[in-house]
Amino acid sequence: MPYRLFSRRASRAGRDRGQVAIEYLGFIPVLILVAMAGVQIGLIAYTAQQAGTAARAGARAASLDGSAQDGCVNAVSDWLSVTCDPVEGGDEVTVTATVEIPSIVPGWNFDPAQKTATMPLDH
Numbered sequence: 321m322p323y324r325l326f327s328r329r330a331s332r333a334g335r336d337r338g339q340v341a342i343e344y345l346g347f348i349p350v351l352i353l354v355a356m357a358g359v360q361i362g363l364i365a366y367t368a369q370q371a372g373t374a375a376r377a378g379a380r381a382a383s384l385d386g387s388a389q390d391g392c393v394n395a396v397s398d399w400l401s402v403t404c405d406p407v408e409g410g411d412e413v414t415v416t417a418t419v420e421i422p423s424i425v426p427g428w429n430f431d432p433a434q435k436t437a438t439m440p441l442d443h
Contacts, residue, residue, distance in 0.1 A: 356425050367421045368433040370396045374417035375437035378404040382413045383439040392417050414438045 374392040381391025392404035406415045421430040
């Protein structure tokens with residue numbers, strides 16, 4: 321009789337292990353989505369930081385009679401697309417850098433990151 325009782329418990333434990341594996345497989349898509357959302361948030365923060373760097377570099381270049389767009393492009397990572405719009409006013413130049421935020425999650429689209437910097441013109 322004790323042998324039979326042990327056999328039933330072992331059989332039930334095997335079934336429980338299979339159920340846990342199936343529950344884990346069902347939870348994997350949720351874990352992947354949370355991980356992708358975390359990476360996307362980091363990418364948004366990085367893009368915003370790059371927009372600020374581009375605006376300062378573009379304003380510096382424009383204040384030294386250079387091309388604001390070239391200054392912006394040279395300041396950001398190659399895989400990001402950036403546009404800079406310089407506006408001169410009196411004795412200073414203001415550059416607004418716009419960097420497109422790449423999306424790694426299908427269907428999630430974001431407005432571009434925009435940062436502005438002002439530098440005095442070097443006459």
